[in-house]
Amino acid sequence: MPRITSGLAGLAVMTSLTACATALPATPGLPGSPGITGAGITAPARAGASGDFLVFYADGKRREALAAIGRAGGSAVRTEERLGYVQARAVGERFAAALDADPAIVGVTADRRIGFATARPAKGAAVPDISAREGRPKAGEPLAGRQWDMRMIGADLANAAFKGSRKVLVGVIDTGIDGNHPDIAPNFNRGLSRNFVTDRPKDQNGETLDGACEVASCQDPVDRDDDGHGTHVASTIASPVNGVGIAGVAPGVQLVNLRAGQDSGFFFLKPSLDALTYAADIGVDVVNMSYYVDPWLYNCTNNAADSERERSEQRAVVTGMQRALDYARGKGVTLISALGNGSADLGKPKLDKASPGYPRGDERVRRVDNSCLNVPAESGGVISITALGPSGRKAIYSDYGLEQADLSAPGGDALDGPTVSPTRSILAAAPESALRAAGKLDRDGRPKNGEVLRDCAGGACSYYQYLDGTSMAAPHATGVAALLISRFGKPGKGGLELDPATVEKLLYKTATPRPCPSPRAYVYRVYGEAQTHTCEGGKDKNGFYGHGLVNALNATTAVK
Template identity: 55%
Template sequence: MRRRILSSAVTLSVVAATLVVTQSASSADSTTAADATAHDYVVLYEPGTAETDARAAIQAAGGTVVSSNTEVGYALVRSAAAGFAQAADASPALVGAARNRSIGKAPAEVRADADAVERLTEAERAAAAAAPRTTLGKAAKGTGDPLSPLQWDMAAIRATPAGSYATEKGSKKVTVGIIDTGVDGSHPDIAPNFDAAASRNFTTDMPDIDGVCEVASCVDPADVDDDGHGTHVASTIGSPLNGIGVAGVAPEVHLVNIRAGQDSGYFFLQPTLDALTYAGDAGVDVVNMSFYVDPWLFNCTANPADSPAEQQEQRIVVEATQRALDYARSKGVLPVSASGNEATDLGVPGVDASSPDYPVDAEGDPIAARERTIDNSTCLSVPAESDGVVTVNSTGPSGRKAYYSNYGTEQSDVSAPGGDAYDTANGRLDPKALVLAAYPQHLAVANGDVDAAGVPTNPMVVRDCDGDVCGYYQYLQGTSMAAPHAAGVAALIVSRYGTKDPAHPGTLTLAPSVTEQVLLGTATDVPCPVPAQFTYRRVSATAGVVTSTATCAGPADDNGFYGQGVVDALSAVS
């Protein structure tokens, strides 16, 4: 699972027909001293509050509306008033205000820790590079795309030519939205199914955390991914059967980039709310969400370790995200989320020592993560524990719950392949136990994973060519990789059973409740291991043998490790 959602800089993208944009009091050409100390906030309206009344309350508190979303009931507000947040919190027309852009530079180790599971640690990558190379085998004609032999994940859910492809490959009348770090629409194994015109970028690059902007406006085109995470997710969902590289769960489905993640992997509140609203208005059928809300791993409504301002911020994140999810679902969108990579029982989360992971306080001053005792009844991981979301755990090649995957009897809906580098016969790392999917070429070069001749430099990256057209693919693991398998199966379900969508002519639709019912109901039941306390054994090149445990609870048809089972593409469309 790729982190985050807190709140971000102003986006110049058009959100949707329902987004009302109002210019701030001062323009970029007439910056004043007050502007230099102004902050941006997401202000949530009380339910039923009229837009005019909300704007009046914001103005009275000392804020200026930059943009607003009348459907969900929030505004992006700028204010230089020292007591703006407190005044907004006190207004009867407003739920309150949460800082939208935290000013400060996230230390490199924060991002490195978050990437350690998905991309492996530097030591693990070095160990993989030192291991003997294996000869790359390619699929025989008619048995999938060339790299299908490396896609154990697709075989595990029967998304293969002999499985679901024979019945349903997906439809261009069905759209899956990837709410992530972007999608490389030029990748040869994504381009045939990618709709650049319908794609949107709701983020603005922030040099203090994202590095130098790639374009002058700092707003990347909607077919760019400078992180690689979103491209991997999109590929798993819908890479076409086109004679190159890999194939996705739904190889003929329509893919749309609805970017809400920064290059650095942080997901802030306002772009995420905008992305969910856009998904509902644009006729998207399924959205994949492989992130959580920054800076809090758990958003707690009244944790005594947090200040009143921090408590209010977390309450607003929970409520605002829930409203946006409800809106999207009311428009026919099924939200699918990763459960997280902390190896935590979400029903008994215990202590959180990683929050806040973005090192600033409510006033923008640097702070460090601190230890908080998490109360399951008042703390939520958003969006994984939000209502109306299908939450997905991760499995490895053997079918076991992945060592890093979160779990929990209340929180787990289904499971899907997400990779487990140590799910091998001897417990030693094997890159092929991860999930292989598309990798933007420019990132592969920039990261040193491909040399000047275009040849991969390590076993974490694979190249496949069709004539002079080459695609690059990387091995990743995580619940971020599990969720798109479930989202892809959901897209197959809409393709198979959907009906004409009167709101969006030429497309199909299916009530999210029906899609969810079929997705969960056709998943393959997997019982808890015996004994229920499972011990993971990982043989590390640097640390030796490492063990950890996780305890499964519940019956075979609905338990904490697997939810209602591992998704099954063939059963879902049969």
């Protein structure tokens, strides 16, 4: 998946042509302090150092796995029978290597981070500050005129008649949600929200990771987002119609923060597994996953270019995430993911230059093929989304692929026009604290450039930022799914229920079909350079648009 420039979907492989899709610089996932940290999270273990490992066992082989862990010199911390793994504590990589050949073991990985779908700050000409002095529109949200993305999918028209049900819970697995933001708070479910990570000031090499902890426990409150990526995603899904800023795709549903990402934008495997199982158990209806699993951009279970230890680690990622996704889907959770920001045809990968992305500096060039998976975008049961610019073309940074692309949605593309402009990106809510920490506001709270807007009224101001990425595309699809569940879901578990297979079918049915461009080999020209992406498939299903562009208006009017 792509990496967020703010943190999330994986470290995208970027070329000079996709620099605007840059993931957060050297923030592959989100490491932390060595050893065991809060919430059961541990830092990746060095050889010779004590650390935690996730040991995934074959079906029915729990006892054999526990015995093997003991023989290898480890001890079981706890067993997660829902997903078939043991959290074990042991010394160094020799422990993991001793388990790799055991027939009861599927894969073993240090308790590490997950990557993320790139969100990229938009660059370009300055945009004026929006405040009370400029006057507020007589109808609609104050910044609705800047939401070309909502008009592209008919959300502006859909919301006039149907905003979604408060009985629908949307989980955002991300860096957190600013639950106190004026354009988030009315729809934020603080009681159900959880933070599955603990901030890590330094990484295992002593370099700054998350930075200083904001609270004594180093575990941020459930309504905080020090990165901004998760808040942007949540805002696109369900910012309310309240006379402030913008409106989301489904402004009447509830948002649940399922934080699995560190302040620095990294994600670790266990928090992601925990977030998915928790979402399933509390009755979340749909989750948005704008990230990919690190340290491998492509997870290859039997790649000759990798050592047996590396293959086992990748098998653990593929197996563990698939089990968690299956568990969630089996409990009624619709799974939506960003596809990635690497400008790559995921059906024809050849080289991986970004793996292993952790620890930093361990990357090497290795050959890969289509048996290698980008997780969770290519995991079973997941609906994966490509990103479009305002012209409707596939965004230059967006990954694609005939097998991999399920749907498309606006993700922004500052390069989709004669000049570079942030107004071609996606505008959504941003935490003031994160903007101040990034130096994007002056002392008086005024935005320093066109990447950020503020909306002020009644003595209070709320902030918004422009970002590009498949991270921004996925929440549009998640919002449409929430509208469909609101319309067609049946009462159950205190809310509404609609089988994920039915949601998927309705998403495809209500999407607007889009054929491949003509010619199919589409040439992107940026700063005098050219890059060609080739679209395969027909109008009903192709590698650029999948089954089509998600359509909120159709979702609110279609017959099941």
